[in-house]
Amino acid sequence: MEKRTIALVIAVILIAGAIVYLEQFSANKSYTGTPVAPGNRTAINAEKAKIYPYAKEIAQPSGFVNVDNITIGSLIGKNVILVDFWTYSCINCVRTIPYLNMWYSEYHDQGLEIIGVHTPEFQFEHNIDNVRQAVRRFGIRYPVVLDNNYATWDSYGNQYWPEEYLIDIDGFIVYRAIGEGDYNATEMEIQNLLRERAQALGIQANISNTTAAPANAVSVDFSQIGSQETYFGAGKNQFLANGQQSATGPQALVIPGSVQSNMLYLGGTWNFADEYAETTGNDSIVFQYNAKNVYFVASADNATAVTVMLDGKPIGSSAGSDVTGGVATIQDERLYTLVAGTDYGEHTLKLDIAQPGLRAYTFTFG
Structure with missing residues (x-):
């Protein structure tokens, strides 16, 4: 056979094998x-x-x-x-x-x-x-x-x-x-x-045949979510709109007057590592998202106040469980709930961070 034909046969065999393997699961x-x-x-x-x-x-x-x-x-x-x-x-x-x-x-x-x-x-x-x-x-x-x-x-x-x-x-x-x-x-x-x-x-068992949802379950309509997980770190920050993507080290950034949906904008001087971007003081984040809830994976060496603004105003009734009086306090290395909206839609989130040392990892949505 020609080399091209042999390669095609090998590819077909490999694909068939992969399908059989995945079918098991x-x-x-x-x-x-x-x-x-x-x-x-x-x-x-x-x-x-x-x-x-x-x-x-x-x-x-x-x-x-x-x-x-x-x-x-x-x-x-x-x-x-x-x-x-x-x-x-x-x-x-x-x-x-x-x-x-x-x-x-x-x-x-x-x-x-x-x-x-x-x-x-x-x-x-x-x-x-x-x-x-x-x-x-x-x-x-x-x-x-x-x-x-x-x-x-x-x-x-x-x-x-x-x-x-x-x-x-x-x-x-x-x-x-x-x-x-x-x-x-x-x-x-x-x-x-x-x-x-x-x-x-060989034992008797009375197994239920009904199903239920837990009282604290959070329902999500994925068809209504128009924003995907967005990373800050240089390893995966392809949605960074106003800075150099995939680059570690410090960058001085300015947020423009108008922003695009689902793109990440940072203001101030940020120090980029592979997994996160870190504030140096008096920094900000802007993200125009399409969802109901917004989650933020972040951490800081010391308790750090983050002012949360939604659509140009201090966040009110849509504040997430980690926001009190319009401010989220970030320290532990975990996921924080910033926005808990009542309905899906497009909104602009702005975070103002006065202190250095906050490490931002991702935004996720629900």
């Missing part, structure tokens, strides 16, 4: 193997092995946040397991936590174990004390382990925050949920797997 995929007697686990496992990948162990954990130790291997044959990949400054992960907490409360005594695999995006999320503080703040009672080196993330071939994997009583990964949403489908799958567990163990 398809969400909402039901077990459709050959029917066997309910008590014959060997035959059942042989059929499952034709369809599903086997569970991966927690690999090279960097620490255990709220548990002395836990392994997936010790739970297989006893529990249904939900593995949740998350990181604490991710708003998509934060909005998923109320559902995980509810499921843990509802189904833990019926055989569900949840393991939060905390895989950090930013350097400060490697700090186990920061993660422990976040676990307490979110009221998480299920076990959380640190995956600072991405070892477990890589073993699962994971790609997203958040992403959940359901492992059945026999240790097979039978369900995968990517990102937020599909909570009813995930809960129904948990219920189905708990019924299978009860049958496999």
Whole structure:
């Protein structure tokens, strides 16, 4: 064959292999193997092995946040397991936590174990004390382990925050949920797997067949959000409109009289690192967004006051939970809620920061 033909054949084979691999993890995929007697686990496992990948162990954990130790291997044959990949400054992960907490409360005594695999995006999320503080703040009672080196993330071939994997009583990964949403489908799958567990163990179980939303859940209409996550650091600041993108070091910037939607504008002198941009004093941020809520990942060595303006006025009833009297106080390395609007729409956010030392990481929206 010609080289071009050979290359084409190889490409087709690689693509087909990738599709087969990814199909193993398809969400909402039901077990459709050959029917066997309910008590014959060997035959059942042989059929499952034709369809599903086997569970991966927690690999090279960097620490255990709220548990002395836990392994997936010790739970297989006893529990249904939900593995949740998350990181604490991710708003998509934060909005998923109320559902995980509810499921843990509802189904833990019926055989569900949840393991939060905390895989950090930013350097400060490697700090186990920061993660422990976040676990307490979110009221998480299920076990959380640190995956600072991405070892477990890589073993699962994971790609997203958040992403959940359901492992059945026999240790097979039978369900995968990517990102937020599909909570009813995930809960129904948990219920189905708990019924299978009860049958496999020969025990009686009264598993609910209804689903619910937690009282503190935040609903999001993604079709109404016109702004995407926007990074400040030189590593990913492609939306920086009035400065040099992808460049570390100090930049003196001026905010123009008119701004474009979904572009980041900084005023004053900012010092850019790979993950964040840091204030030097008397600095400002302007962002014209299209959403309902605005979240800000930031930190400072000392408590730093940030004046929040919305559409040219001090923020009022739309102030987020981290804003009091029009001012957000930034210090801890975490996600801050700046705007909690009543409806989706386009608005201009302006932040004035008088003090040096504030590190701005991202804006995210809801």
